[in-house]
Amino acid sequence: MTRSPGTPLPPPKARRRLREAASLTQTQLADRMGVTRATVRTWESGRTTPRGRKREAYAELLKTLAEQESAAAKPAPVPVVVAVRTGPGSPAEDTDSLVLPAKALPTEEQQERRPEPMPEPVPEPEPVALTPAQAFDALYEFGTPALVRQTFLLTGRRELARESVERAFQTAWENWPEVARDPDPVGWVRAVAYEYALSPWQRFRPRHRHPEPPPADPGDRTLLNTLLRLPPRHRRTLLLYDGVGLDLPETAAETEASTPATANRLLNARRAMAGRLPELADPEVLHRRLAEVASNERLRAAKPPTVRVGSERRARFRTRAAIAFTVALIGTTALALRTAPTHYEPPVSPGETVRGVPPKVAPGALSDEELELRQKLRDQLQDGPERLTPRLE
Template structure:
């Protein structure tokens, strides 16, 4: 009996993205399919795969959600990314701000009460794998990372709505599109990385490494629904890597901010665990929504909500005036804007990415050649058959020692003469006689 092929399903990340675009919770989608919300969570995380009639119903529902999402879009998503300044604008100018207006966190959005303990949700083992590298960030993620403000505003005055970013023309070359994305989002990403690490050089290096990785995968990044979120997630991962503490250049502390208030806020931020610090910067600093923040940090929405609540509580204990999310939002922008953080030019970043690619290619070729040479030398010098090892010598007792030859004695001379006189073929045969 031939088994019919299973109904195809999109990847787990795409399933979660379709549900979020349709503004459906896991419980609502589970009710429409006829399963529990724990089952839907397992399907979206990739731990289990639906089968049978449930698979067909789930695939049909996802197809309907995809068609509804396509019908809501008036025009196709462009291949290139949104830019806020021309390709010739300086990369170190303050063409965009750090943050968007913060959104209050309540129990309706997070799915939990603000006072809930959340011990189980805080554990990493309970986190759902979200969309990788910002691919599942919401539509507001691009504007959140690069909200445009007037260059002449004072630091800490709050984000001001400037000219809306336009879409780069489709006739741009890949290098021009990459330069536009870099000039649009690099200054803001450097400020965000500075809030995460408290180090100016590490923040600049993290953003440059993230853009170098984006240039190596440019066809994939250019077609991503949130290119800035892709670069932001990569920069955050590099900046918060635990291996940074072993680098010699980062063992010595950098000069702290000149303002005492900024210094206190930055030190308080650095005392937070990296997951909570990242969640706080994304939600209260960048201005992402809670589902987008959870997806970028690869956690479930309740886990992200508990991290945010605990981070706010830690800041409020040290700095009570930051208990208001709007005040915290403004202070984060002030601390990040007070530092003179510069980024490299886009051509420099592209050339660095190309040099790294050439270096890795040459290293791979050299390693392959060395491996082939080692294998050939081993085959050439290896024995073709088994040779048993020679056993070590042992001392034999009772054998007289050998002496040097000397003059023969009379008896030896007589014996030698007797042997010479006898027949060469041995003694004569004895024949029997009859008596």
């Protein structure tokens, strides 16, 4: 989710001040930018920033409003002409000048109408370089409360919401160089938290099989149950657009879907919500009710150092597990090479039944010739026949 930096924009408070100085409402500014009022509200609150052409157009508009404010703050100079009469006895009787321009003291009415002098610009303090741990802690403190409430609306479970946000920040700490350069680090963490919370493997965990106590307020309980009946993709799209306040392209990019598909999901989700709760047909009312339901719950989260330590512990565990697996694989390979045969040994063929051989005859009495042959063999040398014994000639 790393993006290249775009056109620089003033701080969120300065954006709102420039719009109010130009006597523009959020609706009028949204019409000029071609976006919704909720998008302008998120731009001025700092939760999101425009990208691409919208960012360039918004920066140009703010620059124009700033120039108009500067031009209106400067008082127009009023030339004052004083007529000087010349005559006998006047100091200027020998001169040919009759009228001389001069500056007169302002009257009381002019003093009342004169605008107050502009205060001298205070030099902005130089940015203090933060360490990675300090920057991570600041991001965690800023984004955790809202992300936990959003994840609770997404899943309906308090512990799962807390665990998802903490796991997302642990992943962000492991990839901190990438997250620190991202234009929207909170959006980076939000995407990881939503993916972890909506993972289908969560249903197999024993701690998440039992339902949690519902909200105490009946209206909040009905709204949360209606929201949880939506498909996960529709629920996430509705929460990002009507809850967080992202525009349609940003919602499509975060949900990894096309803009038409995201628009269809949003319309179907709104239609389902309005079918069960007609009072939520207005997007503004839906946004307000979602914020109320999330704010009524007491959701807790761990401290930033605890999250960083947990992330480092998980990284060490995975490293050690990878080293152990590699050592085991090397040992298994060495054992296989040591015990494997070095030449091919053909397998012993199975025995076959031999047919057509006459049965063995039982031994009987020897004939005279057989008795003579046996005696002859017994009388010969045991080492072989005599012809093999060397003789002297």
